[in-house]
Amino acid sequence: MIVLDASVLIAHLDATDTYHERASAFLLEVADESLGASPVTLAEVLVGPARAGQLDQAVAVLNQLEVITVRLGEDAPVRLAMLRAGTTLKLPDCCVLLAAEQTHGAVATFDDRLATAAGKRGMVVRDQ
Numbered sequence: 269m270i271v272l273d274a275s276v277l278i279a280h281l282d283a284t285d286t287y288h289e290r291a292s293a294f295l296l297e298v299a300d301e302s303l304g305a306s307p308v309t310l311a312e313v314l315v316g317p318a319r320a321g322q323l324d325q326a327v328a329v330l331n332q333l334e335v336i337t338v339r340l341g342e343d344a345p346v347r348l349a350m351l352r353a354g355t356t357l358k359l360p361d362c363c364v365l366l367a368a369e370q371t372h373g374a375v376a377t378f379d380d381r382l383a384t385a386a387g388k389r390g391m392v393v394r395d396q
Contacts, residue, residue, distance in 0.1 A: 269302045270394055271338065271368040273377035274312040274360065277305065280333075281317065281326055287378050294376065295333060298394070304338040304371055306363040338367040355385050365389065 279291035295303075305313070310330070317326035340348070344366065351362040361382045368375045374392035377383050383393045 269304050269336075269338075269371045269373035270298055270376050271364055271371060271373045272303055272305045272309065272335065273364045273375065273379060273382055274305075274309050275378040276376050277309075277313040277330070277335070278316065279378065281313070281329060290378075294394070298376075302336060303333060304336040304367060304373060306338050306340055306367040308360050308363040309367070310335070310337060312360055338371055340366055341370065357382060357385055361385070365391070 275287065276291050276294065279285040279287035280295055282288060285291070313330070314323060314326055317323050340363065347366055347369075348359060348362050351357070351365055352359055355362065355365075357365070361379065364375060364377065364382060365386060367373070368386065368391050369389070374394045375383065375386040376394040377386075386393050
């Protein structure tokens, strides 16, 4: 599984985003692989479309991409606290790491800090 950071999905949904073409090309390239994201990541992705009155369209795109919601589990508060305390990352990025840990998945992101932290934890970081 490839666990997606919000940066990839936001760029794919927003044609004016600097990374739009890269994100869309990446998602097309990995279309045969399973894609996942934490509930927090998905909520982060949907804020902009919700503000713009385009929530239904964004949800439809996520469904078309077959992005699976990766449940973080009952122990998520403790594990997220440990990730947050042990990294310089914000909590949403820690959710990406936790989702990748739980699924033994790769991480896809445009965020250099998140990519570095994932690499330090032995995770595969997919090149977009």
